[in-house]
Amino acid sequence: MRIPRFYDPQTLTEGNDIQLSDDVVQHVSRALRMKPGDYITLFNGDGFEYKTLLTQVEKRTVSARIETLLTVRTESPLTVNIGQCISRGERMDYAVQKSTEMGVKKISPLLSERCEVKLPKERQAKRISHWHQIAVSACEQSGRVIPPEIDMPSQLEQWLAQQDADLKLVLHHHSEQPLQEMSPPHSVALLIGPEGGLTEDEVELAVSYGFKPLTLGPRVMRTETAPIAALTLLNYLWGDVS
Known part of the structure; x- marks a missing residue:
């Protein structure tokens, strides 16, 4: 039987x-109804896994002993923001979920001209916490040991100016050079537009900051599909997808 994996910071x-954190206690004690003597795997973002023995299980508290540090190879060697x-x-x-499963290192939520979502500053921290939890759950499922960093929302040009990948x-929709002909990178910054797409001015702005246009084929993808397709291709060429 597969040993359950949990993120504990x-x-x-x-x-x-x-003592396990409250979120892990909820899964171990209430959802899975595990017992003393059962094993779980923990990770906290330091790059390792920890084989852990449950020693005491109560409704609101669970005690455990960390038995073994494990080295795993589930993080992509290609850094993608x-x-x-x-x-x-x-x-x-x-x-967020699928990008995490595909190995993204950082997700930067952006506000652009055609972005239909209005996210007031007072709601941003709550939304980031929500996306972080989605990423953590995706790491638990996929075997990753380092959850991706999720930035606070920023304006498009602010993000473009900060990238040094x-x-x-x-x-x-237009690509000047196939990915296969580009020099293998160690890091990639990838800009993906909103549901209505980037404007031509925004594409030109990205190009002015050193971004190269990339097309993923003749079909138009949804904004939530594009990162999955792009990450698959990038990791196939330069990461750990074979």
């Missing part, structure tokens, strides 16, 4: 006894 040290223009509701949730790409 506290410090994890081989041989230590710990996606600038994802914010889409409505479940579409953005889907983009080896290769900078903007999804667009």
Whole structure:
């Protein structure tokens, strides 16, 4: 039987006894109804997994002993930062979830001219927390040990000006050079437009900051589909997808 995996942000040290965090307790005690003597796998974002023995299970508290530190190879060697223009509701949730499964290192929610989502500053922290939890759940499911960083929302040009990746790409219907002909990068910044797409002025702005137009074929993809297709291709060429 597969050992359940959980993200627990506290410090994890081989041989230590710990109290599991409230979120993990809810799954272990209430949802899965696990018992003392059962094993779980924990990760906290430090790049390792920890085989952990449950020693005491109660409704609101669970004690455990970290038995073994495990080295895993589930993080992509290619660092990809996606600038994802914010889409409505479940579409953005889907983009965050699937991008995490595909190995993205950072997701930067962006506001652009055709972005239909208005996100007041007082709601931004709550929305970032929501997306972070989606990413954590995707890591638990996919075997990743380092959840992607999710930035606070920013304006498109602000994000463009901050990027210093080896290769900078903007999804667009016209591509000047096939990816296969580009020099293999260690890091990629990838700009993906909103549901209505980027304007021509925004594409030109991205190009002025060193971004190269990239097309993923003759079909128009939804904003939540594009990062999955792009990450698959990038990791096939230069990452760990074979």
